[in-house]
Amino acid sequence: MADPQRATLDTVEDTENLGRALAADLRAGDLVVLDGPLGAGKTALTRGIAAGLGVAGRVSSPTFIIARAHRPGTRPDGSAGPALVHVDAYRLAGDLDELDALDLDTDLQHAVVVVEWGRGVVEHLTERHLRVQLAREPESDVRTAVWEWVG
């Protein structure tokens, strides 16, 4: 397994661009686990992943919805992309029954699944997953990302 990769992300655009770059290697069945505190850029990164996959619909931080499905579209290189299921597991607070009810196994048959706050909760769904850890300095726009395939 390769060593973790790292990047410094000075602006929100940098974070979205990292998401775009990561998306180029993502296929249906891939699980992405995003870790990091509130405001670290998990949703911004997911917005970039969505753009890189070419899926439909705006990516937002859902207030009441736990999972949002984005229909497949066309990747920036013109090839057909997979669907995206974007999960914010914050409100699940580790509730495994509720997680089970989301039926992410079924989603993984045709979609990339990205889970904010998913660390320690969803890794069992696939043999391996892409873990992205985001961190922020207080009172700064600078974020750091560390990512690797784990499994």
Ligand SMILES: Nc1ncnc2c1ncn2[C@@H]1O[C@H](COP(=O)(O)OP(=O)(O)O)[C@@H](O)[C@H]1O
């Ligand atoms: N370098 C950066 N990367 C990501 N977000 C940034 C950056 N600099 C500032 N921001 C801002 O920080 C916030 C990140 O929010 P969000 O992506 O929703 O975080 P999370 O989903 O981790 O809670 C946004 O308001 C965004 O505009």
Ligand SMILES: [Mg+2]
């Ligand atoms: Mg978020």
